[in-house]
Amino acid sequence: MTIKKGRCIVLKFAIIGTNTITEKLIEAGRSHPEFELTGVYSRNQERADAFADQYGAPLRFTKMTDLALSEEIEAVYIASPNALHAEHAVTLMKHGKHVLCEKPMASNQQEIAGMIDTAKNQGVVLMEAMKSTLMPGFSAVKQHLHKLGPVRRYVGNFCKYSSRYDAYKQGEILNAFKPELSNGSLMDLGIYGIYPMAALFGAPRSIKASGLFLESGVDGQGSVTADYGDMEGVVMHSKIIDSHSPSEIQGERGTMIIPNISEPENIHILHRDGTREELTAVSDFPPMYYEVAEFIDVIRRGTNQSSVNSFEHTLITARIMEEARRQIGLLYPADE
Template sequence: MKLAIIGSGMIVNDFLPMVSDIPGIELETIVGTDRSIAKMNDLKKTYGINEVSTNYEECLKNERVDTVYIALPNHLHFSYAKQALLNKKNVICEKPFTLKLSEMQELKELALANHVILLEAITNQYLTNYKKIKEAVGTIGDIKIIECNYSQYSSRYDAFKRGEILPAFNPKMGGGALMDINIYNIHFVTGLFGEPQKVNYLANVEKGIDTSGILSIDYGDKKVVCIGAKDSTAPIRTIIQGNEGAIIIDGATGTLDHFTVINRQNESKLVDCKVHTHRMYEEFLEFERIIREADFETMKKQLDHSEMVMAVVDKSLVTAGISLG
């Protein structure tokens, strides 16, 4: 994979120290704005990136680049991914894939028509600990209740209250608690249990954006609550309850550092099967394989999952009366 990184924000700075552990990824280009040139040059020097650019169109014409990693604010995902797909580049797009289901579906059609790979970067779907949770779910009987709480007071919330609207709280830029942190919970739950029957989002809305909210997901025989908050804080924890036991995950559903299985006799077992300390390692290791092998079967499976998630997001925003973009 000869990669162009689009963006130079926090997620890119998190990604770059890890990527050298995946030999199949070559860092060809980093693309950003004029005001980020100094930052990009520092990243180029530190991580051995071949080139710095402020021209996305030129990057897409670069024959040395076969894949772009879009790590931009949420509202730019669709347009940048679409442009790359039209130029027959493979695309890895940060979560949330797009702001609405119809945009994601258009990207899916373009990828298939142009015979290129399109993937959403969503860590939990690729973690070995997540696969182990899928196995453990079958050991705790009939699942009845799932509670996911990802609440983390945002460093930008105080500025938001003062009237400074940064991307994290800007409805035009796809901000808000649902799209930023509760999206991990949605991926986590639907990856385990599939498409829900009903969803309803009870959101705390300030200035047109959800600063926190409770998403209820109904599977008929099991009920789910996904809490995401950027205006308050609480222990970050997920509990899956069955009639024979429970699974407890301390920490965010995007990281899944470890989990505990407890049976009805209160006997517990700690499980930790992660293969790398960095949460993004396993997903990018798999992305490199999928692109190298042109594994369209796996791509379609992952896109089906992402499409299901975007359908939940669409319905959730409608029930809360929130309009993004």
């Protein structure tokens, strides 16, 4: 239920997952006057209690059914392993909970389609928590895209050496490198290049993908080339190397430079006449704030999806990634 808090309506959130990404979500959410952390879910009671105590959440859950049935929780942020997203989301939505689900939304298109159907049938909001496309920088990209003239190439580059890769090389396989959890470079990092491409240009005619496999069975890096007919999209991703090259949108009248595709800021256009145009798009809040704000706004508007992180964009992205996985031979247990 909603309650009054000053002039604002407070939305009572629970979070699934007690990791770095949930910590960032909570810190960002607290910048929003309508966000209230009410509950924490973890399969481990001690971990749930410690995390809830740290962030002042009064409710702690170790059973999904208890969280789903709680009348004190209105919305849930899901940051469990990718392979569990669909199961958790469907269970919660069937009990009337709005769901903000960490990217990637689920393991494959079939799971996502089921999640979307559930959201529509239950009249609740479901949104993929892709932060970058909701930040002011991405709004600036869309606003100024026409200045490039006909766009001929989109380059989405996100290669970041994983903090867990050193442990992997020492023989400790953490969740980020476990195929049974639907993880890997494409799903975890490639999506940062693919989702904006889908949001800007829609579905490609076809794609070609390559990937480098690690011994655990996940992809450590790879690339996707998308054919749009009059333009191409090129996405590069890796969890085992760093890249310091920016992402770009290349047009006949100029090129837009995006230094960090996962958190787009400091964007500029290099025009054909040699001039440089800075695109002023200041982020006044932490990067994840904007997905929280959009999610809450969608709920308050009474619609079931975001116009930016929409069902369409989520499904296009999922189709691209699933086809890329098919081409490189990467199957998850969830695909069977």
